[in-house]
Amino acid sequence: ALFAGACGSDDSDDQSAQEPAATATEDGGGEPQGDTGPVSEFFVQEDYDTQLAQRDIEPEGDPATPWLQMIEPEMADTSEYKAKNASGWNLCFSNAAVDNPWRQVGWNTMQHEVKLHKEIANFKAVDAEASDDKQISDIEELANGNCDALIVSPNTTKTLTPAVEAACEKVPVIVFDRGVDTDCPVTFVHPIGGYAFGVDGAEFLKENVDSGGKILALRILPGVDVLETRWSGAKVQFDDSDLNVVGVEFTDGDAAKTKSIVSDYLQREGQIDGVWMDAGATAVAAMEAFEDNGVDIPPFVGEDQNDFLTKWQEDGLNAIAPTYSNYQWRTAVLAAVKILKGEEVPKEWVLPQPAITQDTLADYVDPNMPPLHYALCGCEDMPGYPQDWGGK
Amino acid sequence: MAPLLAMKDIRKSFLGVEVLHGVSLECEAGEIHAVMGENGAGKSTLMKVLAGVYSPDGGTIELEGEQVSFSHPVQAQGAGVAIIFQEFNLLPDRTVAENVFVNREPTKRGLVDIRSMEQHTRELLEEVGVTHFGPRTLVRHLSTAQQQIVEIVKALSLDAKLLVLDEPTAALAEHEVEVLFALLRRLRERGLGMVYISHRLREIFTICDKITVLKDGELVGTVPTEGTDTNTLISMMVGRELDGYFPPRGTAEELGDVRLRATGIETSMLTGVDIEVRAGEIVGLAGLQGSGRTELARALFGADPISAGTIEVDGKKRGRGPRAGIGSGMGFITEDRKLEGLTLAQPIRDNVLLAVRSLGRSQRKRLPNTVSVQELARSVELKARSLEQEARFLSGGNQQKVVLAKWLATQPGVLIFDEPTRGVDVGAKAGIHDLMRGLARDGVAILMISSEMPELIGLADRILVMRNGELAGELPAGAAETEIMKLAAAEDHELEAA
Amino acid sequence: MSVSEPTKAAGTGGGDAPATPRRRSAWDDRKEAITNSPATPVYAALLGVFIIAWIVVTIDGGTFLTVSNIVNMLQRSVALGIVSAGQTVAILAGSLDLSVAFLISLSSLVTAEVMDGSDANIVPAVLAVLALGVVVGLGNGLIITKLRVNAFIATLGTALILQGLIQNRYDGPAGSIGEGFEQLGYTRFGIIPASVFLLVAVVALVYFLLRWTRFGFRLYAVGGDEEVSRLSGVRTHRVIIAAHVVCSVCAAITGLFLASRLGAGTPTVGTDGGYDLESIAAVVLGGTALAGGRGGVLGTIGGVFILAVLDNTFNQLEVNAFLKDVVRGVIIIAAVAVYARRSERRA
Amino acid sequence: MSATTPDAFETPVTSRSERVRKALVGTAPIFIVLFILLALIAIENPNFLEPPGFLAFLKRAAPLAILAAGQYFVIVSGEFDLSVGSIVTVVVVVAARLIDDDPSKTWPIIALLLAIGATVGVTNGLITTRLKVPSFITTLGMLLILSGAVFWWTGGAPRGALPDNFREIGRLGIQDFPVLEQLPWSVVILLVIGIGAILLMRASFGRRLMAVGDNESAARLSGVKVENMRTIAFVLSGLSAAVAGILLGGFAGVSAQVGQGLEFQAITAVVLGGVVLGGGRGTVLAAMAGALTLEALFTLLNLYGVSGALEDTVQGIIIIAAVAFASYRLRGAR
């Protein structure tokens, strides 16, 4: 989207996200209230409940290899997909894009995982460059090609569904990260999910920010389900809290813009007592905005991106890093291998999704890894680590 | 019955300068009516008024007794008046057929009927005897002469009652002219009325029935071709003391050494031109439209590359390109100041300084530091509110003076003027003439292209005449207009005869 | 007589006429039409790219010249092909349209919302989208001609306005399309995807507009020289406005198609595809002069196919998506440089 | 004044003041708009009037203003530069990867970054002027090439990090500066570049560049090296993009989106300043004022809490209106 950014500072707020900012400023903050507008169209109560429950369930499997763990798996037989020959497999992968650090780390890990499996003769990956239409064509092309199994990381849940359904007819399909509106894939690999992510952060702020405290919520962009669920989850928490959400803004994941927005709020509100983010990519930029305005950094919700963790540790901040387990990129490959071997896999492979807290911070932060590395890559044991991940 | 066309004391002025002071013209059906006069006499303007390109400031136009007034050429076409403008009016990237029928594409069941369009065009082309390009030829691939034919065919396709041709033969060779004439005669048989503008006397006598002469926007008179001879005609056109005053010529001892010497200049439009201009003299360059004067000027100045020949300034061979030309002390006042002379949106100051500023350090060395923009402006008698005024707000004459000042700023040794007073009113003309002579006195060598006979005769120390890209001959100061005309318009076989 | 002999004053021209006088036949005309067509070099280039791609992919052990692969390339060309066809018209008029990407997104949303999952609403949906196209096109055209705003700025402005409206109303995929309409995006007649026929239909229509209607002839005239056209009585403003309407309608149709493909409308489908600059690139790659007046829709489609072949090849070779952009950039510049030299030679 | 400079022809104060007056008249409209917007912001947010508040605004606007200045040179010479956004991205990403948090590398790499900007400019210029490719296409292609190349190199997203001494340039400033408390470096750089650009445009170079954009053939016949002038304009644009990139990288750190769409914002800003696409008209001061106006507009809409979406709509309408107004004035003048 060469042109998408062409259009000035597009805080692409939708009305629902905007109202609070307005109302909140009118009644000058102060008394506790947390109305953040109508419930998002993406909110599904039962998913919300399951995810919150799953946070407390002990995942099956060896904690040493979290990418193989699974929560409440209902195993499905896959013998029908068992490959004729024990090796020489063609594994195919339709990737939405490699346009952010999280995906870059994951994609890197995935390629290393593939190398670990001699059975996979060749691994054909196609990048859709974040275009739904292109990914649909890619999936068609791959499904009609000679793939033994097809891994899909959909660009958009709703719009990729038809293409994936079509592909299911031809090859065993493994979906991970964002989902699709169909259960035709053999397995759908994903961490607990967005609600849990959002709630982890919101709960942290509820505990660490005094009642009536002003919360600024920063989101990347609207319309992506994994992100929408994070916000709508947090929203539920905020709504029945006495925190005062003074604004919900979209940053497009652009650091400069994030920084500008935070400064604007600091000027407008005088102070911000807590920041919730639906992704940690621009967390550091947001923190800097506080520093540059000569204000202490309040309780902060980030993600397991290394620069955030490092800053957290060095400056001794009060923060939390919910995660969206990056090692799911490994799991997708592993699932494919199991399927082609005819071993059974869970219909829905739910991975653990730990939130990094003050206590566990030390285990995850690693000054030798690059700032944009993700702590939950699950790649530490792989050959080529850390150099291949840009570490020292 | 009423004549086909009757224009009654038409007036028209541009930017305050009146160029038509009440001109009348009548043309019967089945007659070829010549309109003659020097450059700037107002011929084209009169025709543009007729065609609805300009609306007249006064006067009336009647077609077959009906009073008409056109605000757009298309209305004129509708009324049966077709005009072939002096400047070509074609779309280079379109085919011949598309150009002929632009905006009048024939349709069948709502669709453009290319077949009939091309068929019709082909017929017309054959009618005028064209065999070497067809309806689908791109106009950009045609020579000027061929484009001329397309223009005529376009006019024919309008099956007009009145056809106006403004210097149609300017760019045509003799045999092409014959074809054209045959065609015009045929049209006359058909009862078409035609207004025919040309500088070529012989053509007029071969084909025209009546002749109307204009001078400085005034009607001199209309005479039948029979019983009129060349001399009467020329005296009608020129027959007045040459613009009154011209500055006294240079004397022999004022002549310095040769400052500009060109030998064997060849370009796509020029063949073997030799030319010499001495310090202190003004050499006039005469010729008809399309004879190649401008090409010569551009070649000398370095604006166009030359395929053969050498150009020396002050004895030194000059490098290629305008910069080298300017560096060696040349200046070029172009034919069209709006397109090639001025940066219209910039202040006078920047226009005046443009050339100096583009000089390299070394080249600037020879400039004394005394001249200021004001002094330059004063020396050319520029009339402007301030030096910060944008050039586009100046009158034609003053714009020309700005261009002049630009070149004076570079302290040139050789100046080439292409139509120095085109579009300049009589008063300003004299000023510019004085200036040119003054420069010559200061030892500048001047080459002056002009289509205005009085100017050439009155100002030039000697006159070179060009024809078809060659030098046709040289005439002494004050040569008679008839001689110049003869040389310029003489057809090849006449020369062989002579 | 031989008018073709270049007279001195005439200088250039006449050069390409045969030396010995002879009557020209209709065949000369046809030959001339072919050599003059700016599309000719494009298809030469396409052929070249195709063959190279074929060789490279085959060496790499992939399959290139298979029906399914070719069909896939066609499939991929549909969306870009339709927008570019429209963009061609705008550019031929000496204008250009930067607002297509957002119009596509908006159209996809309107389609999906009006259709709202039932084929019963196909007709209203299609009508609504076409109407949208007409309105936006009129807007662009009027701003450019009546307000005399440079086309670049005018359409950039419209783009922003559209983007605002979209983001103000939608925060994600919206609406859904009927089963039947989804067929447009997915069914195949034999091996040919239905959408390819849509592309063919649109291109044919535009080609027809340009080649057989008065509008087409005047479009070329205006793009070639607005002043001369005006003097010849062409209503230049109308032509430019009409050109933008055609362009926008094509963009709207692209939105329709993409909706059928995505099963819903999305606010980003247009920009993700980068259809604004991509379409302009395809048009110039197709030999149409950015200045207007020269070129045609066939060339454009050639350009689109060139891009499609590249895409496909890169996919097959699993070339990194970013390297792909590099190559595209180089190819676009190189192609236009070649065309520029070519037209210089012939001028 | 020596004979070797054209200033030998410059004239006394009288018309200097006239020139100044004209410049003011020419740039008046944009400054009025800018002033109104700033006033509105101040009303919404009083501490905008205090030095820190206003400096923060300038600091944020600096990169765009610098881009606008660079873009101005290209536009006034009659061309386009769509590649600046991608240059910014390249600069930030390259800096992050090459410096990779090693302060000692900062200055050499900054030199390299400027070199990159200049090189891209030269390339744009040569392709446009020598190969006769319309600059719209040249720079569009360059945009694809640059953004593609840099992420091909880093594998999709930025790597590495920017050390503090690099960040400072865009982030910090001269501490405890009288009155202002802190004078951001970016504001200093903006001022320097701004003044430099204005002087350059008033000097011989600027006047010739104007002439090129106004009437190419007249300029050529007057001995101006048209091709070189345009190429230099592209170089200036490339350099300013590099500087903007350094500032943006410093301001907010590494980010893949950093340069996205900046080319259109820069062109918009220049046009808002009343500079005419096609060349030959408008002042660099107005162009930079256009950038500030754009930035002020964003800030204001943010303060009003106007939905960011409608923000774009407003922006679109304003741009069209501005240009319509400009071309109306042009016609009116005729």
Ligand SMILES: Nc1ncnc2c1ncn2[C@@H]1O[C@H](COP(=O)(O)OP(=O)(O)OP(=O)(O)O)[C@@H](O)[C@H]1O
């Ligand atoms: N074959 C041609 N192709 C393109 N332009 C031509 C051609 N022949 C003549 N011209 C242009 O037509 C105009 C008239 O030709 P030219 O300049 O040679 O006549 P001239 O002797 O200068 O008379 P005038 O100065 O009255 O035009 C010039 O501008 C010339 O450049």
Ligand SMILES: Nc1ncnc2c1ncn2[C@@H]1O[C@H](COP(=O)(O)OP(=O)(O)OP(=O)(O)O)[C@@H](O)[C@H]1O
């Ligand atoms: N558009 C215009 N603006 C200003 N002055 C003009 C314009 N057109 C013509 N003139 C002036 O009007 C006068 C008559 O011009 P016109 O072209 O009618 O002369 P002409 O008789 O056709 O000369 P030629 O024989 O060179 O064609 C000239 O002084 C010319 O400079």
Ligand SMILES: [Mg+2]
């Ligand atoms: Mg005339």
Ligand SMILES: [Mg+2]
């Ligand atoms: Mg001439």
